[in-house]
Amino acid sequence: MKEEQKMSKPILATTSLAGCFGCHMSILDIDERILQLIELVEFNKSPINDIKTFTKAVDIGIIEGGCCNSENVEILKYFRKNCKILISIGECAIMGGLPALRNGIPIEECIHEAYIGGPTVQLNKNHILPNDDELPMLLDRVYPCHEIVKIDYFLPGCPPQADLIWNALVALITGDPMKLPYEVIKFD
Amino acid sequence: MENTITNIIEKYNNDPLRLMDILIDIQENFGFIGNDAVKEIALALNMSEVDVEQTITFYHFLSTEPRGKYAIYLNNSVVSIMYGQKTIKATFEKEVGISFGQVTADGSIGLFDTACIGMNDQEPAAIINNHVFTKLTPYRVREIVKSMRQGKDMDELINESYGDGKNHLPSLKSMVSSNIRRKGMVLSDNYVYGSVTKLMLPNLSPEAVIQEIKTSHIRGRGGAGFPTGLKWEFCRRAKGDNHFVICNADEGEPGTFKDRVILTEKPELVFEGMVLAGYAIGSDEGILYLRYEYRYMKEYLEDVISTMLKNNLLGSNIAGIDGFNFDIRIQFGAGAYVCGEESALLESLEGKRGEPRDKPPFPVEKGYLNQPTIINNVETFATAVRIVENGGEWFTQFGTEDSTGTKILSISGDCLFPGVYEVNWGFNVNDMLDMVGAYDVQAVQVGGPSGTLIGPDEFHRTLGYSDLSTGGSMIIFGMQRNLLQDVVLNFMEFFIDESCGSCSTCRNMPHVLKNKLEKIINGKGVKGDLADLKEWSKVLNASRCGLGQTAANPIISSLKNFRHLYENLLQRDKEFDQGFDLITSVQRSCKYVKRVPKFHPIE
Numbered sequence: 208m209k210e211e212q213k214m215s216k217p218i219l220a221t222t223s224l225a226g227c228f229g230c231h232m233s234i235l236d237i238d239e240r241i242l243q244l245i246e247l248v249e250f251n252k253s254p255i256n257d258i259k260t261f262t263k264a265v266d267i268g269i270i271e272g273g274c275c276n277s278e279n280v281e282i283l284k285y286f287r288k289n290c291k292i293l294i295s296i297g298e299c300a301i302m303g304g305l306p307a308l309r310n311g312i313p314i315e316e317c318i319h320e321a322y323i324g325g326p327t328v329q330l331n332k333n334h335i336l337p338n339d340d341e342l343p344m345l346l347d348r349v350y351p352c353h354e355i356v357k358i359d360y361f362l363p364g365c366p367p368q369a370d371l372i373w374n375a376l377v378a379l380i381t382g383d384p385m386k387l388p389y390e391v392i393k394f395d
Numbered sequence: 396m397e398n399t400i401t402n403i404i405e406k407y408n409n410d411p412l413r414l415m416d417i418l419i420d421i422q423e424n425f426g427f428i429g430n431d432a433v434k435e436i437a438l439a440l441n442m443s444e445v446d447v448e449q450t451i452t453f454y455h456f457l458s459t460e461p462r463g464k465y466a467i468y469l470n471n472s473v474v475s476i477m478y479g480q481k482t483i484k485a486t487f488e489k490e491v492g493i494s495f496g497q498v499t500a501d502g503s504i505g506l507f508d509t510a511c512i513g514m515n516d517q518e519p520a521a522i523i524n525n526h527v528f529t530k531l532t533p534y535r536v537r538e539i540v541k542s543m544r545q546g547k548d549m550d551e552l553i554n555e556s557y558g559d560g561k562n563h564l565p566s567l568k569s570m571v572s573s574n575i576r577r578k579g580m581v582l583s584d585n586y587v588y589g590s591v592t593k594l595m596l597p598n599l600s601p602e603a604v605i606q607e608i609k610t611s612h613i614r615g616r617g618g619a620g621f622p623t624g625l626k627w628e629f630c631r632r633a634k635g636d637n638h639f640v641i642c643n644a645d646e647g648e649p650g651t652f653k654d655r656v657i658l659t660e661k662p663e664l665v666f667e668g669m670v671l672a673g674y675a676i677g678s679d680e681g682i683l684y685l686r687y688e689y690r691y692m693k694e695y696l697e698d699v700i701s702t703m704l705k706n707n708l709l710g711s712n713i714a715g716i717d718g719f720n721f722d723i724r725i726q727f728g729a730g731a732y733v734c735g736e737e738s739a740l741l742e743s744l745e746g747k748r749g750e751p752r753d754k755p756p757f758p759v760e761k762g763y764l765n766q767p768t769i770i771n772n773v774e775t776f777a778t779a780v781r782i783v784e785n786g787g788e789w790f791t792q793f794g795t796e797d798s799t800g801t802k803i804l805s806i807s808g809d810c811l812f813p814g815v816y817e818v819n820w821g822f823n824v825n826d827m828l829d830m831v832g833a834y835d836v837q838a839v840q841v842g843g844p845s846g847t848l849i850g851p852d853e854f855h856r857t858l859g860y861s862d863l864s865t866g867g868s869m870i871i872f873g874m875q876r877n878l879l880q881d882v883v884l885n886f887m888e889f890f891i892d893e894s895c896g897s898c899s900t901c902r903n904m905p906h907v908l909k910n911k912l913e914k915i916i917n918g919k920g921v922k923g924d925l926a927d928l929k930e931w932s933k934v935l936n937a938s939r940c941g942l943g944q945t946a947a948n949p950i951i952s953s954l955k956n957f958r959h960l961y962e963n964l965l966q967r968d969k970e971f972d973q974g975f976d977l978i979t980s981v982q983r984s985c986k987y988v989k990r991v992p993k994f995h996p997i998e
């Protein structure tokens with residue numbers, strides 16, 4: 208990012224959609240640099256500080272997880288509307304990840320297996336399928352985030368390494384070139 | 396049943412190299428290749444069952460499930476659709492009472508789609524139990540299905556006249572027409588078969604034959620255009636226990652049918668070309684690899700071969716040349732476009748899945764059975780005879796400097812006189828359109844789906860290796876056609892169906908491109924999609940064979956020459972749209988759990 212575009216004290220928001228919070232754990236894995244991070248950015252809506260709604264315009268939104276239900280989609284759109292830059296982090300946000308394993312199976316079969324047919328279903332004697340209006344509605348398949356809204360950057364990994372997240376954020380905030388040593392982008 | 400399978404296997408001497416023949420014979424006799432058959436073949440050929448299965452499942456016309464007493468394969472290529480395939484398909488479905496891809500409960504009739512069957516000049520066409528039915532109409536379909544219901548045999552199903560040319564011969568009895576509309580040196584009737592072999596070969600050395608081919612500057616007629624003389628020379632020089640001559644009659648490129656016509660009208664010329672090649676490279680065995688779609692020619696071509704044997708134009712000491720022996724046999728494919736690729740063809744010849752080999756080594760060094768092998772197109776062999784007859788120098792007076800001789804074009808689509816035209820190289824597209832009676836032309840697909848789609852501002856271009864290179868397929872599209880929906884999308888589906896699946900690029904990227912194309916066609920496209928199409932298709936260059944490397948050509952060339960068609964479909968007010976629709980995507984789950992979708996956008 209060029210000099211003049213540098214952000215003063217950028218505002219950061221994060222969310223976990225159809226993910227496992229592993230990516231958020233990886234954010235926390237930056238260890239003591241979390242103190243530096245607080246110097247660098249101001250946190251807005253995020254599970255890290257438990258702010259539930261955007262209170263101002265945000266510069267960087269970090270998305271963990273893809274979209275498996277209507278709520279994920281609404282939140283993702285909410286982020287897109289309120290953030291200048293959106294970053295997909297981790298396999299699930301970028302490709303659908305583990306939840307997307309269901310994509311080869313018809314959604315009706317998935318629901319049946321989960322609530323009626325599955326070997327571990329013991330208590331649902333009346334074969335009730337959850338359909339309360341308050342519940343999110345399942346999508347026909349799991350979508351990666353960029354198939355729903357425009358995503359500006361992608362940080363791969365399962366989860367992406369803490370150093371990768373850190374380097375990316377620092378580069379984005381300072382405008383310096385991003386450090387990409389082999390260790391942070393090798394996945395085995 | 397068991398006995399007959401045993402007989403079939405024994406007919407081919409329990410030879411694993413003849414697995415294709417064994418499977419084809421079993422498929423034809425039983426309508427499928429069941430578990431028992433697989434077990435027995437594996438045992439007799441000393442191979443594993445999965446090896447047998449993987450060959451079966453690779454080919455379109457082989458099946459582990461019954462395909463019906465009458466198996467109907469309807470061509471779904473673009474020209475067939477232009478000539479009413481959808482109506483024909485619907486009529487079949489209505490009359491038979493099943494959908495395509497199914498077999499009736501009583502096992503009598505099966506309906507299947509199939510890629511271009513080489514009948515573009517007489518569509519819509521279908522193959523039923525190895526008989527080709529051309530120019531189908533709904534009335535004809537009803538008649539055919541009625542006869543099937545009555546259990547009539549195939550001969551009774553054919554109640555129309557046979558096609559032109561040699562198609563009426565007792566060994567062919569086919570309703571296919573050759574539609575030769577312009578003759579040149581190859582299709583001309585002024586050559587006396589066998590005269591080069593009998594009168595000239597005894598006085599020519601193999602090197603002299605190769606020299607004439609080299610002097611002629613002929614390049615391969617199958618599409619890639621490799622200099623034929625060089626190929627023969629490389630092969631002659633390559634060391635091996637044996638050398639092989641293979642004629643590539645797979646003719647799978649949609650829109651091409653000239654090899655069908657050459658093999659129907661001039662098979663002696665093709666076989667004589669193979670004999671010359673055998674003499675030139677020092678080989679005593681030739682194989683014609685013939686696509687299964689042309690199975691109806693089997694008896695006819697075998698007759699031609701045995702007549703040539705009788706006349707000492709094949710067999711031992713041919714034309715009295717001491718020690719020059721050469722035999723030809725026919726090997727059928729079983730429905731796979733990629734088997735036209737020469738190294739995939741070799742795999743298939745050896746009884747395996749038609750997956751292309753890594754190159755090098757090239758077939759001239761390690762081909763069939765790892766021996767030096769030349770593979771040439773049907774037309775190349777036929778032309779070679781006229782070259783040796785008249786001299787390489789004579790040949791160069793036809794065509795242009797870099798593309799000598801004539802080219803046989805398969806012309807189809809929106810024109811008055813579809814058929815086969817032999818022209819000199821250097822012909823331009825405008826002349827071609829005037830020649831075939833094509834008016835108000837929107838576009839011409841030159842060289843099939845792997846070639847290029849050109850519009851009127853390029854009709855001045857000429858056919859030749861340095862300008863518009865082509866294996867001969869020319870499909871003409873009139874103004875009334877929807878190029879993206881009817882043509883480009885159809886071609887993409889063709890590549891998706893025909894990929895052998897070895898390379899992840901070729902296995903996946905055509906799907907991705909097709910999805911994007913559909914999104915644009917459905918009005919959900921945005922500007923960025925066009926850039927994506929162009930950039931992403933580059934990935935296909937990393938594919939192993941020509942199929943994958945050219946699989947994006949329908950999109951790339953239409954984007955280049957018909958960009959406005961794409962741009963007209965784009966959404967002007969949106970920068971981003973992946974085509975995702977929340978309302979649609981929750982319908983199925985809501986229906987299943989019995990709830991009415993309600994949405995809560997967060998403000």
Ligand SMILES: Cc1cc2nc3c(=O)[nH]c(=O)nc-3n(C[C@H](O)[C@H](O)[C@H](O)COP(=O)(O)O)c2cc1C
Binds near residue numbers: 645647736770940
């Ligand atoms: C996917 C694919 C399909 C092909 N199909 C054919 C074919 O049907 N007939 C043919 O002669 N060549 C076909 N070719 C080209 C052959 O690989 C080979 O170049 C040709 O048979 C050589 O003969 P020629 O030099 O006489 O043209 C195909 C190539 C590819 C990549």
Ligand code: SF4
Binds near residue numbers: 895939944
């Ligand atoms: S490019 Fe396609 S057809 Fe060719 S080898 Fe690869 S996967 Fe097979």
